[in-house]
Amino acid sequence: MTYTEILYPVLAVISTLVIAFIIGTMIPGLERKYIHARIQQRIGPSVISPGIMAPIKFFFKENVSPNSTVPRLYKSLPIICFIAIFFILLFLIPQTYQMGVFASVISIIGFLKIEEFCYVLMGSLSKSIMSLPMPFPDLVKGAVHLNGERSFIEDVSSSRALRLIAFGSFPFYLSLFVPVSLVGSVYFKDIVDYQLSHGPILFSVPGILGFIVFFIGYMILMNEYPFAILKTKADVIEGPYMEYASKYRGVIYLTRGFLIFTLSTLFSVLFVGLPPNIFSWNILINIAIAFIFTLIMGIVSAFSPVFTNKQFYPAVVATSILGVLAIILSLL
Amino acid sequence: MGLKSYSRGKAIHLMLVYTGGCNGCDIEIVNCVLSPKFDAEQYNVFLTWNPREADVLVVTGPVTKLNKKPLEKIYEAIPNPKAVVAAGSCALMGGVYKNIHGDIPSEEICGPVENVIPVDAKVPGCAVRPQDILAGVVSALPKLLNAD
């Protein structure tokens, strides 16, 4: 009796995480090969290449020490990010719902804030060769503004990350509160139970608005084009990730696919009422939602340029208004 | 072939450094990545601009004086194992800028890429054809695959 009570949840959690991990590694490849490359009328890379083989390759590379003021902290940041996302997924699994406040929207917001804050640190600690230390005679006779302060391109992306924390991820958090205000509880257990009796929140008016807000917030959180101002190629090249090499870069590659899967699972818990339960066929719906999110995100990112602040602020404001509207509707 | 070699062959990150050629080679290389006709990604070759991510460094141009140090620094920043492909006649032997002159030779050229960093594969041509670039990257692969 007690034996199965402990074993089943542990088995469920571990196998769900493993499946999430496998799907997460497939997602970047699917996006690149079947969405981007198809839109761009070319063959594209093999499916396993960007998601699985690239991280494995990086794990086998030489571990160079990054150009950073605090190399150890800098190196640990992607692992902190990964663990934060790991915990989000852990508390989405139905077997962990008895863990009280951890299995609630509040803890998810906390973990996502950790992940976002890591970008600020990464940006300010990275000192890549590609900007300021590039050996070039900048400060010579005749050059303008010789006595000014000089900063690395990562500092720019660090300040951008700070702004993203302040306002960029606002729509996402608003959309999380649509189901909360509809159900009247922050706990996943209550949200799932409510949807079992009332049907998915997605098929109500606030649910549809919430979905739109959630999706845009999700793209901002993923730093995907068009909201990739944190790591846009045209100025900051790769932004906070510039100095990561070998296994730390591998972790970053893994984190991206894992985050896509985690956030779409969060959506399926909050808006569809289907927690990722390994012992039911509903897990296939979770996976399908992850693929649908990837599909829409791939299409949007293939057809849009990067947004500067001029487009970014209005987009965020409009989405936030929509989110507030959804919350008001759900409270009525 | 172990997992190590297999994964290296399945994800090749290529970085391009231009060191003062005539632009022809640079555009042909960018063309071979961006043009759907050549589409380097179908051979799992991805263009990157970050030396920390790169495996293969493609160098074009005859390495002018101001470009020598940046090239060395970028080469040092790439983690092992790495391979260098010199593309175009300028990168191979200094091109017209080094070898043709009237009364005065050009003093701006630090010589072919070989003088600055070790080169693993050479792709001739003025300018190089996109197909040749892909062939050059592939011919530099054994060094990557068989490394520790």
Added chain:
Amino acid sequence: MSEKNKSNQEKVIETEVALGTVHPAALEPYRLRLFVEDEIINDAEITVGVNHRGIERIMEGLPVEKANSLTEKVCGICSNSHIWNSVLTAEKGLEIDVPPRANYIRVIMEELERLHSHLLYLGHGSEVLAHETFSMRAFSIRETVMELLRMIGGNRVQYGVSIIGGVRPRCDLDGGRLQKISDGLDFIEKKVADFADRFVNDSIVMNRITGVGQISQKDAIRLEVTGPSLRATGVDQDLRKVMKEYQDFDFNVVTLSDGDVKDNILLRVLEIPEAIGIIRQAIKNLPKGSVVNRSWEMFDTDIIHSHIEVPRGTLYHSYKIDRGKVRGSIIRTPSMSNIGAMQLACIGNHITDAQLCIVQCDPCFTCTDRAIEIVDLNKID
């Protein structure tokens, strides 16, 4: 630069961001220093000279024929323009008549090169916008032009078509080649119209590029901007209208008025059909006869100048011929005069748009890296 500094002295400069010399948004090595306040650029400085190879120096004392082929290596994008202008300079000085057929083939090459340069501009501009799909579409259209150029010149980049007195006999256009060119042009015209249609109707992209990197007509004239970047500010200036090589052809000079990234892109799109029209006229009226005039003699000349309109603006070559050798060569490329406009266009924009503002002037810094002699006029007696 100094005038601009004066106007910017009041502006706060928070920090400096340096990009380059290797950067994803630049296809060539150059250094860009941006002086920003809260991610808005208050001043910009472009440093060229990274790829200075001293072409004019190594041309000194070379035989004219060799020097002409060397000018082709100035730039890999507008290589035909350089060799054409260099050859025109020699022909002007040595008073050589070019057969009309050769002239027509040169015009066809130049206009094909304009197509490939403008399509490269569209592809590169879209890539800097981080719009990969448009970039790939532009590059895939460009591939057809490259194949046509390869068919005529034998190489995808450095074609070496013009020689003194005409064009190389191997570049002569027979019926099959002409047919291929006109087929290719039909394809390009259709594809470019499709591309432009999608580009203009994409509200996100248009919103992104409208009003970015604006240069007023007054500034453009003051900074001596040339080429399409000047025409995008509303100045109706195109040397092709006065060049005797183009007098047989009928075409319109496209001008737009805003001078921002949107107008620069649209202007190049609109110039593509004009270039296609010129090639079609050339194919239709291609004169019969020989393609090269070998009966000329070498003699010493004074300094000869030649200006032509190339895809990116006005190109200037000058040298004198002394016992069959080139002396005192000077090359002035269009990007040289556009650097001021690039710096000015950056001011007031977001850092992410900085490279876009530079790309809008269609820079070619490999062309531009010439020896610049700074003369202090006060010290000259």
